[in-house]
Amino acid sequence: MSVRPVEALLRPPVELWSALVATATGSIALLAPWALMMPPGIASAAAASLFLLAAVRARQAWRVLRYQRNMRRLPVYRMRAERIPVSRHKLFLGRGFRWTQRHTQRLRDTLRPEVQHYVQPGALYRWARRREVDWESTPMLKTLAGCLRQPRWWNPVRPQPAVGGMPALHAVEPEEEDAWMDLGERVGHLLVLGTTRVGKTRLAELLVTQDIHRGDVVIVFDPKGDADLLRRIYAEAQRAGRADAFYLFHLGFPEISARYNAIGSFSRITEVATRIANQLPSEGNSAAFKEFAWRFVNIVARALVALERRPDYQQIRRYINDIEPLFVEYARHYLAVHGPEDWADAVEDVAAKISERNLAAALRGRDREAIALMRYLQAQDLYDPVLEGLVSAFKYDKTYFDKIVSSVGPLMEKLTTGSIAALISPDYLDEQDARPIFEWLQIIQRKGIVYVGLDALTDTTVASAVGNAMFADLVSVAGHIYKHGVPGAEAGTVPTISLHADEFNELIGDEFVPLLNKAGGAGFQVTAYTQTWSDVEARIGNRAKAGQVAGNFNTLIMLRVKELATAEMLTDQLPRVEVNTLMSVSGVDDSADPASGVDFKSRNEDRISVSEVPMLTPADLVRLPKGQAFALLEGGRLWKLRMPLPDDRADAALPVSLAAMAEDMQRRYVTNEHWYRTTERWWHPVADTDSPTRHETHNHG
Template identity: 50%
Template sequence: MAHPYENLFRRPYEAVSSIAALASVGALWIYQGLFLVTPATGGILSAGLLSLAAIRARQARRLIRFQRNLRRLPTYSLTANEIPCSSRELFLGKGFYWTQEHTQRLHIARLPQYKHLTARNELYQWARRVERQHPGWLANLLRRDAWWNPAKPLPPVGGDPAIHGVEPDERDMWSSLGERVGHTLVLGTTRVGKTRLCELLVTQDIRRGDVVVVFDPKGDVELLLRMYAEACRAGREKDFHFFHLGYPDASSRYSPIATFSRITEVATRLAGQLPSEGQAAAFREFVWRYINVMARAMVALGMKPSYEVIYQNAVNIDDLCLKYFEYWLDRDHSGWRDEMSEPDKQLQAQAQKTGRAMYPLQILKLIRDKGWHDQIADGLASVLTNDRSYFEKLVSSLYPLLEKLTTGPVSKLLSPDYSDPTDPRTVFDWQKVIDTGGIVYVGLDALSDFEVAGAVGNSMFADLTSTAGRLYKFGSGYGQTTPGKKRNVCIHADEFNELVGDEFIPMVNKAGGAGYQVTAYTQTGSDVESRIGSKAKADQIFGNFNTLVMMRVKNLPTAEILTDQLPKVQVYTRQLDSATGDGTDDGVTDFTSRTQDKYSAREVALVDPSDLVQLPKGQAFALIEGGQLVKLRLPLASKDADPLMPTGLAAVVKSMRSTYQAYADAADAGRVIGMQDFEGSSSNDLQRTGGVSSNVTVEGAGRGF
């Protein structure tokens, strides 16, 4: 039976035994006569001593390596070509399955008697004091990253390296792709490597040929570049879509409300952005009905709904009513114009009182006098008969939202003119993206306008959920002559707390059967609860993520999302017990003494919440494949430049770097970046890069993965 208290923290005394065995072999062959052995006997003895030396050296090396990892982990980096990819499994990085053994080791590592083995021991602190006091050649010597320097500075990742160092034999960690349909939640405070993990997963998704959609509210330039480089590496650059609210001139166009299965979805996507608490709920329902009436009329007239068109009709619905009345009456009641009468005083008074146009009211009077009925016309009539100023107060919350979505260049981006031949920017929708195996980067520019970013992101989620419904009912390739290939749709939502809404719940709850695989990245559980406004709904969202990856977090409730799912284990504590006693009456024994080790067990959490607060950047605990706890370490970006990094998005990249300070974010996340300056792209070049057929050039060196 193995001893319950494994001591890997003692001095490596096996090294002495190994050296002694090697010295004995040398002495045996140099002084053969002194030992009186024959050559055959000497050979046998030498072989035995060499075996003993090798065994003891291996044991000593294991202890030395274990204790070194408690202070500093070896560098782990991968180039783009070195990232493994499998059609059956998902690569997560290096790591190991965390068990009671590792909890025991971490408990021992934090005992006071082993403080000298920790990363920031007395020697390390002394070296840093000398650096500050003597900033000359001695400081440079102490800062040198060399094997002979035991006090060199730690890498800028913070945390406690002992959490991962308790297992020196890490290996590549994989998770079954079958678990991806159960969705993945990644939690971690800002700048600890969530986007780096996103890059790692997105790289594999692109290489497998899956549909990849990445929502990036803050605008991480390295993520954009990585996606395009991997699309080029996989031969899928023509499938790449660049959509960014902050760069409309270089972006593909997309209408969040142009495609739908049922007409009511248009109203749901727009009204869903309005407040729904307290008395605002009644106004929200009124706005929903108002938009739905307009949308039904527009579709009947052959008009494609868009933010711009809805705004135009919302502020002046009289024109829409007139167009539909004339269309319907011409279709069903030809000759109606001959039956029109001149407006009487009562009708004139009504027009003056309500503020409505006279001619639509004339037609409405004819319709009522004749007793003609049509569902859409009846809905428009109910709006038209209301006082204009009173009605606008009821729907006043709609106008600011539409104003934000139809102001400036963003208006043409979100309300594309499909008939404009002079606009080179392509237009995409989710059904087309899924059918063609597209790759979409969605930059929402939340730092500039978080309300517009949230509204567009929510509408996109609602559109994706609606598309999942069509895939359920009709399968891939709906509307085409031949059935399409069923594809996995990998959705990565960075900072998804800024985008989450009620429409996100059915996506993670029901869209798995349509091939949707959602990976959501956020900082805390409270962010989601605050955004969605309900703890019950936040718990409902979290309950639909079968895989949980938790990086460093800063508050206890978020850490407990992971630790509350883990079992309790027993750790053993060793205590030295020594005692002496008087001698016996036999006259021979003057005193007695006793020294022994006592072992006691106590129950602790498999992982304590405080361990998650002390995780270094780029490290995580993960619950995968039905609650298996693994400790992960993500690969750093290699210093080797990636030749497939694009230069055609030079102006966008330069602007994103200066606006979002991506270099600072990347450095804080522990990345190693070797990005060179992009050159040679005009504004005309940029306009040709936004869309499926982007001709972005890729010569030149770029950042290594």
């Protein structure tokens, strides 16, 4: 067996010989004690001792053989959804082991040239792979080629699972166990990194399934719209008895999607303009136009709120293009409340005296009533911040106004064109539309499950705008929960809100940072999935700010990555460890003294040297098989993980297609035009110092 301090597992299993000899000798002692000249009693005791020795040595040999076998194969790890363990205190991540110096030593041992025949596939395996291709089109042999290709137990040269990578990364520890993470660590947020098609979404299914069965509020952002992930979330909602709390928002399937007003809920009125303006470019000269766009969107939003109308993209687009109708409507509303009783007659008199030739160039061609209202208000010297903003926008020359807000125009056109417009600018009083409308605070109150499919492959701009607006809305909700709790919940209780953001580099913006570093106190626990960290840096455009984002993730799970800089996010956090290297030394000395009687002297030595190496290198992460990962858990403990693949066979809860799911969802959708009256106001009931009016009426607009 192995001798410390050098562990030798990549060698012939010499323990088998001693086990065989001990078994043979014990058998002779038991069956023919006279052959060993032993009395029967002593022979029986000797046989028992020899069989015990044989068992010990056989066990040691089996450990070596199993270790070497795992070096060449990748066992498939599947688990049915209903068998995924769910704990109230732990999060199941799969099977694995704690990575230590011993595993670094074993991994480096696999790189030695003399042990490659234990690590690489054998000659028979390579022959079978060649014959699969050579015989594929041969009439008489293609059946045999098909048999060689079968991944069955009866095929001794069956191909490896199509997961690639280096099996030795997990084979260095034969004794794996279930890997768990403390749920208390999830408030510190979890970052999952991995290149395309290596298991990020499957890991998301594993984590989301547990969150659903645990009873959390679950929100899943999926920019690309993975159909398997959607079907799995819906199936688990049904299996957990929470199908009535499931909402689907999908820009790619508007006919079955719930509706959501991305700018209809806020704590401060300025959030409406911020959510829209944040989607505009801010580099160079674009920064000034972005600020102009923010100002005019803010003017429109404040006026709509003062008129007790809920802002949406349709209204913002309409009044950005032509602010005159909004100015007239608000001026009439303001004068009806604050003006004298005869204001209407006075405005008509002013309108009658207007001469087109005497008007400023910016006012020519404008409606006479609008000009009269502006002049009357200026003459009355009435001050109202909303009215002041509307008047300033109304007085701008139309050509100049169009130029300074031109940056926001294309964005608003994209957000209000086609079937998407009805999704993100819903008509609350349309009784013919059976699709529900949701708000985040309502979802949290109901302990809902929301799948957000943004269809980024079709239109990245719209997906990014809607996703960022949702994040900004969630930050606002988190602030409300942090200060006031959830309406209707017990005092002092904070709901657990599990937010999963797949491909979050497509979603990240300025809104995402406060969600990470401030929303934990409101019960938010974010799990973000992306391919490389450079994607995040490119999206943010600032390396320091990207580092700020990375610093808010306390737990890191890294699957196979192809970018060394991303791999170094994990390896740079690991310590260096000492490994042993066995070096063989041989030498011969000739004797020149003919009288000495010694012609030559030879020596053979085994020397052990110690060197310091990284616990893991970026190259190790590049060679990970699909479905395997390294994880830094609970304060820097390194784990090697193997995630279970979903076993969907005979899963009654899983809809066979999106069409079947859509039919079931359409049966469940029930419209209630007063569903949103869950609080005293239709925006979040918190102090709003920026709001121009303070009213307690319900929204009917």
